[in-house]
Amino acid sequence: MTALRQATEVVDPVPGASAPHLPQQPDLVQLLTPEGERVEQPDYSLDISDEELRSLYRDLALVRRWDVEATALQRQGELGIWASLLGQEAAQVGAGRALADGDMAFPTYREHGVAWARGVDPLDVMSLFRGVDNGGWDPVARRFNLYTIVIGAQCLHATGYAMGVQRDGSEDAVLAFLGDGATSQGEVNEAMVFAASFAAPVVFFCQNNQYAISVPLERQTRIPLYQRAAGFGFPGVRVDGNDVLAVLAVTRAALQAAREGQGPTFIEAFTYRMGAHTTSDDPTRYRLASELEEWKLRDPIARLKAHLSRDGIADAAFFESVDAEGDELAARIRTGTVEMPDPAPSSMFEHVYAEQTPPLAAQQAEFEAYHASFEGGVER
Amino acid sequence: MTETLTIGKALNLGLRRAMEDDAKVVLMGEDIGKLGGVFRITDGLQKDFGEDRVVDTPLAEAGILGTAVGLAMRGYRPVCEIQFDGFVFPAYNQIVTQVAKIHARSKGRVAMPIVIRIPMGGGIGAVEHHSESPEAYFAHTAGLKVVAVSNPVDAYWGIQQAIAHPDPIVFLEPKRRYWEKAEVDTSATPDPLFGSRVVRGGDDVTLLAYGPMVKTALQAAQAAADEGRSIEVIDLRTVSPLDLDPVFESVRRTGRCVVVHEAPTTLGLGAEIAARVTETCFHSLEAPVLRVGGYDTPYPPSKLEEEYLPDLDRVLDAVDRAMGF
């Protein structure tokens, strides 16, 4: 099957850097270079105060600190698994901070940075990975849906939600998260067809972290992902996912367009999964360490820090205070996780239906009686 | 030649042999190449057989099964890996409306020798969708055969037999038992694929299980023996078609029958088996056929899975109830 091999070879190692058969598009929206220098983008100007810049840094740093603590807790047996966001902090915080209060977000299972930006208590995320529940937050109150583990399913939910927003005549917008791998799922493509067809106020925010577990991007696509949008009939844009300012500006603009009735946008946040897929994964089996070293040079947090320092927006005392806050947060997450009570056994029978059925109620009663029979010490 | 193998390694070797025996065998799935699958069942196979025969697919289960149909029509024998039981559903349409029906639709002119490997069941402390027992959905679909292995010997031979078989087979692998070991004689003559097997003799109660619950059933039988009860354990091995003759023979002797599975009890395999045993052995029965299964709830968060999954105590409780009738 040499044709297959040839096709693989013509794909540029940095996917999308060259696609000669396609019209030229601004390739990567960037407002902050990897060295931390501000650059101007006429289409995505960002008017941002020093205060806001510092608070973005704080979010990035705290979210990473949470992530590091969660990985450690998993290693110590306190979590069943953890899906790290390492390297994707800017993509997530930038996107999360672009949301208006009334907007709704539909995450995958990795959007801890968006959860943070939506005001979700980290412990309500930890409970999922500890196996206590499927996420402890209220998705309605937080306007942040529960994590969706079945790849791509949430893109249709986001689109339908946006169709509801349309019917309400509201100015809310919807943000659907997905990965590069997810773009191959039929349901994701159906979501884009619906969104385009109804000009639904939904933005598809794809974190292209270059891998779907072990499978590299070029197995999912032969063109840059953002260019797929054209085929569905709405704009696509690629943003430097490690540049929190660019992500914020681009996502805000796309949400605003949705609000104004201009329909969907596809955002490809070009980034890198710096850690393993999850704590169960071993990336040394499928990628070279040198790749990670390259991406470390584009670290999203170091970049903002360089900018804040260079332009005198933050001083050493500020960074120290964020570090100290991170340690406090980590300690709170650790204690809260370790001390999290197990759910009551019979709670699994609760909420299966809005209206409990007689057979299930009977099963629950039987379960409780069976349980009680052990309390007298007759356990085998 | 006899080797000590885990279920995982037995599957790996069985796949390797099937690929050596038939150049038309093509493995397809997510992360099955370089990574060797998330459970490493296909470890090393892409290296040895190449990317055309061990295919890391795009992330799309309908795509995997739908293209497997086309490959099968073109004379290949696709072996599809679904990464976890809860992720088979995007492919469900293809499996139920196409894979299962094409042979009948084409009046036998088009065969569908597709194997769909699915790591099945709970007990590994996972998050949602990683612990499902979907066998009844498939067993309820005419045109599909459903196999659920419980041990390394059946894993090694069963996967080869399934691949060589002309009909589509959903091949369920007991994921929490992947690391269980046994001696496998790789030069022996294997038992037929679609047959149940008495794995422990006994006189008081007939205990039926398949896949991951066989080990639990055997442990329960051992514990019961310590209390003076003699339990016959039958590993069904195949869920569709069911091979119930050994079960009927056993129940005619014991007069009591208990079926165990992880899947929710209501409308699970146990319901079909109870009906068939009752129809066939009515006059020998001393007690109704009892079922021990998962509850009729979504599979719970992992902190509660030990409460949900049938265990020794729940099996023995059912044995007590059968005996006390």
Ligand SMILES: Cc1ncc(C[n+]2csc(CCOP(=O)(O)OP(=O)(O)O)c2C)c(N)n1
């Ligand atoms: C329907 C479905 N199939 C398979 C899986 C197993 N799985 C979990 S994550 C993943 C890769 C996802 O890759 P991508 O969409 O790029 O997101 P990332 O994990 O890189 O953030 C796979 C295959 C799943 N969760 N759902």
Ligand SMILES: [Mg+2]
């Ligand atoms: Mg990815």
